[in-house]
Amino acid sequence: MLEIRDLHVKVEGEEREILKGLSLKIPKGEVHAIMGPNGSGKSTLAYVLVGRDGYEVTKGDILWNGESVLEMEPEERAAKGIFLAFQYPIEIPGVAGLTFMRSALNAVRKTRGEAELTTPEFMKLIKEKAHKLNIDMEMLKRPVNVGFSGGEKKRSEILQMEVLEPSLCVMDETDSGLDIDALRIVAEGVNAMRSKDRAMLVITHYQRLLNHIVPDRVHVLADGRIRKSGGANLALELEKSGYAEFQEEAA
Amino acid sequence: MEGRLPIGVGSEALNDLSRSAESRAPARQDVALGRRAMNVAVLKTKVEQALTENFAAVEDQFPGGAEARKVRDAAIGRFGALGLPNRRVEAWKYTDLRNALKEVLPLSTGDKAPVTGSDVSAALGPLAGIDAQQVVFVNGAYCEDLSTIGSGSAVDVRSLAEALSLPEATALLSAEGRDDDPVLALNAAYATDGAVVHIADEAKLDKPLLLLFVRAGTEPCFTVARNVVSIGKGADVTLIEAFVTLPGASQGGQENAATKISVGDGASVAHVKCTIDALNGTHLANWLVDLGAHATYNGFQFTSGCKLLRNQIGVAFKGENAQIDISGTFLVRGSQHVDTTLVVDHAVPHGTSRELFKGVLEDQGRGVFQGKVIVQPGAQKTDGMQMVRVLMLSPDAEFDSKPELEIYADDVVCGHGSTSAELDEDLLFYCRSRGIPKAQARALLIESFIGEAIEKVERDDVREALAELARQWLAECGSTKRT
Structure with a gap:
């Protein structure tokens, strides 16, 4: 279970709060969506969950399986099963995709006390998963994300997620930059990962991704707080009414 | 042609050198101010002197006949005229050899120590x-x-x-x-x-x-x-x-x-x-x-x-x-x-x-x-x-x-x-968010940075050996151990 308690966050060195008392619970086995207008704090929430530098938690806590993660380094959180699919996946010149994923997988396995995979084991795993996501193995021999299209980068993120098999998946605007076919492939990948042992958080501006990944709960994030929560239908309502009602409140 | 030739500057001379380098400083300024035209002789450092004088002492023992000797004499003459380059010589502005070289070690022409x-x-x-x-x-x-x-x-x-x-x-x-x-x-x-x-x-x-x-x-x-x-x-x-x-x-x-x-x-x-x-x-x-x-x-x-x-x-x-x-x-x-x-x-x-x-x-x-x-x-x-x-x-x-x-x-x-x-913090974070520990992530990124040059070596065996040397350097290098 992910439990976020009254979380207040600001950018280091700035006064203005971005998250202003956000509370949220995602039990294992559920997929929740956070929707909200630009600037509402969606990406900040994603980065704070995985421990990116530059943010300061001034109040509140984030518990994963009952344990606070705030003092953990990003790699520790990864080993605990927390994964963020980035809105803007980062290019790593000179590091081949396969090398990168193997380093990550073996590092995580090592921290978890599991044996490292042999090269044939790893290659078998990657081939299977890449094939499902329609990712060419040649692409994985190239440096991570370098020269990839927007859609290729997003699929590459989902591939990493599938390979690392995290127990908390956070997807930040995974639909942006995807055409309809790529969206379907990505959604199928995500849906295949739904499991009773896994909590998932889908962060999105638009409802369209939620046609493909139907969430158990939808939350509206505006002005740094959850303003409304509901079932999957809430997303459809928002599609019609927009975020105006929440933005006015905020103003 | 075996053994060392006794032409080094002794340790006493070295101490003397460091002192004299300070005391000579004003003379150098004179040169810098353009008084060279007044025929103020450029003083030689102890190292420059030793390189010229030592040569004369061992010249008989270098390989080659009379013709080679002429070429060597001309070369040491050129060196004597040029001296060691200092930072005022454009090509050496970042590597002041005259200042950096504090001693001349004994010339070796081989070593009897058995090497296997x-x-x-x-x-x-x-x-x-x-x-x-x-x-x-x-x-x-x-x-x-x-x-x-x-x-x-x-x-x-x-x-x-x-x-x-x-x-x-x-x-x-x-x-x-x-x-x-x-x-x-x-x-x-x-x-x-x-x-x-x-x-x-x-x-x-x-x-x-x-x-x-x-x-x-x-x-x-x-x-x-x-x-x-x-x-x-x-x-x-x-x-x-x-x-x-x-x-x-x-x-x-x-x-x-x-x-x-x-x-x-x-x-x-x-x-x-x-x-x-x-x-x-x-x-x-x-x-x-x-x-x-x-x-x-x-x-x-x-x-x-x-x-x-x-x-x-x-x-x-x-x-x-x-x-x-x-x-x-x-x-x-x-x-x-x-x-x-x-x-x-x-x-x-x-x-x-x-x-x-x-x-x-x-x-x-x-x-x-x-x-x-x-x-x-x-x-x-x-x-x-x-x-x-x-x-x-x-x-x-x-x-x-x-x-x-x-x-x-x-x-x-x-x-x-x-x-x-500097190393890109975004790249580092991306690696860490995937579970790669900081030290390993740094090494991975630095190795890939160096790798772009090492890739130029076409022969697989040579390229791999150089890549391994780079990895060993990284493993010894303090920064990758920092957390």
Whole structure:
């Protein structure tokens, strides 16, 4: 279970709060969506969950399986099963995709006390998963994300997620930059990962991704707080009414 | 020609030197203020004096006959006139040799200390895995026992000491029009040994030729090596130079090395230099390369050794349609000072030149890169591109870069660039968010940074050995252990 308690966050060195008392619970086995207008704090929430530098938690806590993660380094959180699919996946010149994923997988396995995979084991795993996501193995021999299209980068993120098999998946605007076919492939990948042992958080501006990944709960994030929560239908309502009602409140 | 020659400056003299350097300071200012015209003699440092005086004391013992002696005399004369370059000499503004050299170590002309093949393998580290024909020099003298090559129809290798006794030996010591270079002048004057290599026309060598310069013994010494390599038309060869220190040997030492290489028309040459000497030594070196028409020359320099190091590289296009790639990587830590100074001279049309150097600077390490590309009048259709990129791992590191283009032709494509940056925090975070621990993520990113240059080495075995050397350096390097 992910439990976020009254979380207040600001950018280091700035006064203005971005998250202003956000509370949220995602039990294992559920997929929740956070929707909200630009600037509402969606990406900040994603980065704070995985421990990116530059943010300061001034109040509140984030518990994963009952344990606070705030003092953990990003790699520790990864080993605990927390994964963020980035809105803007980062290019790593000179590091081949396969090398990168193997380093990550073996590092995580090592921290978890599991044996490292042999090269044939790893290659078998990657081939299977890449094939499902329609990712060419040649692409994985190239440096991570370098020269990839927007859609290729997003699929590459989902591939990493599938390979690392995290127990908390956070997807930040995974639909942006995807055409309809790529969206379907990505959604199928995500849906295949739904499991009773896994909590998932889908962060999105638009409802369209939620046609493909139907969430158990939808939350509206505006002005740094959850303003409304509901079932999957809430997303459809928002599609019609927009975020105006929440933005006015905020103003 | 065995044993050390007693020509070092004693420790008393060294103390004296440091004192006198201070007391001489006003005299230097006078020179700087332009009073040279008033015939104020430029005072010589103790080191400059020792280099000139010591030469006279040992001259009788150098290899070569009367003709060679004349050339050596002329060379030491040039050195005497030039002195050690200081920062006011433009080409040496970042490497003040006069200030940096505090002593002259005893010249070594070889060492009787027994050195075994396994000693050499240990010193070579990953390079030992390269299946090569070896020519080994220990403390400045050819070591026949450890060398695995003789004369054959395709390759003729002999030691410089031997070659200097043959007719026309003087060409082996010639300055090649570089009369203004004091380091090269010292090399010609003092050269005790080296490899003289002839590769026959059309010879294709499967195995690389490895010239290996080994420092041995617990007493630091001055070694001077000079290699002269001529590569026949259409030949295809990989030449590797490695400068290494035996485990347990002195961490110091002074080395002056020069390699002259002429590449015949249509020949294809890979030339790799790997300087992984112990961290307290000085290494001053020259590569002088002449290219024939349609020749291909790929030079690569891997540097992680020595405290004070300068690699000068001069390449002259003598025939049309030749192409070169000169690349390298310098890994600098502690208080190391590593200078790469490159001059590419496009004297004829249709030449192509590429340079890519990547440096990693840690601790108080200092890197210097000077790259000059000259396009002579008439050298039309020259295509030149130069890039140097440096990763600064420490706020105390320093990088000085001086790229220069001198273009006297109007139909050319030339460019250069120079960057220095810290490790990208976004990249680091991305790796860590995937579970890769910080130290490992840093090593992965630095390795990939260096890798872009090492990729230039075409032979798999050589490239892998260099990559492994880089990984070992990273593992020893403090920054990757920081958390």
